[in-house]
Amino acid sequence: MVASGEGVTKVKPGDRVVLSWLKGTGADVPNTGYESTEGSINSGAISTFMRRTVTCENRVTVIPDSMPLKLAALLGCAIPTGAGVVFNTSGLAHGESIAVFGAGGIGQSAIMAAASIGAGPIIAVDVVAEKLARARDLGATHTVNAAEADPVAAIRSLTGGKGVRVSFECAGRVDAMEAAFDSAMPGGGLCIVAGNPPQGQTMRINPFGLIGGRRLVGTWGGESRPDIDIPRYVDMFMNGRLPLRRLGTKEYPLDEINQALDALESGHLVRAMIRMGDA
Secondary structure, three states: OOOOOOOOOOOOOOOEEEEOOOOOOOOOOOOEEEEEOOEEEEEOOOOOOOOOOOOOHHHEEEEOOOOOHHHHHHHHOHHHHHHHHHHHHHOOOOOOOEEEEOOOHHHHHHHHHHHHOOOOOEEEEEOOHHHHHHHHHHOOOEEEEOOOOOHHHHHHHHOOOOOEOEEEEOOOOHHHHHHHHHHEOOOOOEEEEOOOOOOOOOOOOOHHHHHOOOEEEEOOHHHOOHHHHHHHHHHHHHOOOOOHHHHOEEEEEHHHHHHHHHHHHHOOOOEEEEEOOOO
16 A cells, blocks of 8 residues: 555554455545546445555455465455355354355355365366366365256255255356246255346246245345455465465466456456556
């Protein structure tokens, strides 16, 4: 961090910080735009693809010097959402089952978190073989390719017909949301939806699933509290319990950002990182 404004006490110049769209403690400042010799600088809510930004005190979290910055950049969105669903939203415990629909950045963060507490079975569902292989590397005990098999039937088979205690949808597909709900066990199963489908699409569920004791909830960034959860994830990484280096992040220079977005859209890349500087 280069400088701080009057009244800011949470951070100071020289601190290394993670920026997040999730609000932590500190001042919340309305959006404002500034112009500089480097172009527009954002102020207020968080922004991306910028070499410098002016932002709110409540959008930054201090991290230790020992945390690699390239890995710290992963702590601003996908990891707090995916891991937060496990730790904050679901109440998942050791030995309890989870199915994760969508093995992208958010889904794989959930898989890592579930593995860290000894949950199981941990079932990853996707349609891309490379992502399923990465999910196993991160702790998934089973994988289901939804392009080749009915994921609901596969999950029930893997759980003795019961379904999972927690099903988590982060693929942004209505059919995945419906399958995730059907995969949660009756009498206490929980389906958590984080995916964002195209505008206008709606999901359909059988109300008897709710009557039978399944619950369906959404999540706002895994109910993460940046000031508490980001330091937790740093500690987990430093202690070897959160293998961030295995996420399959590929780095692109800024002038190749369109290729990075195309790779993400194709589904064959888990995480893309844009190198803003010349180095």
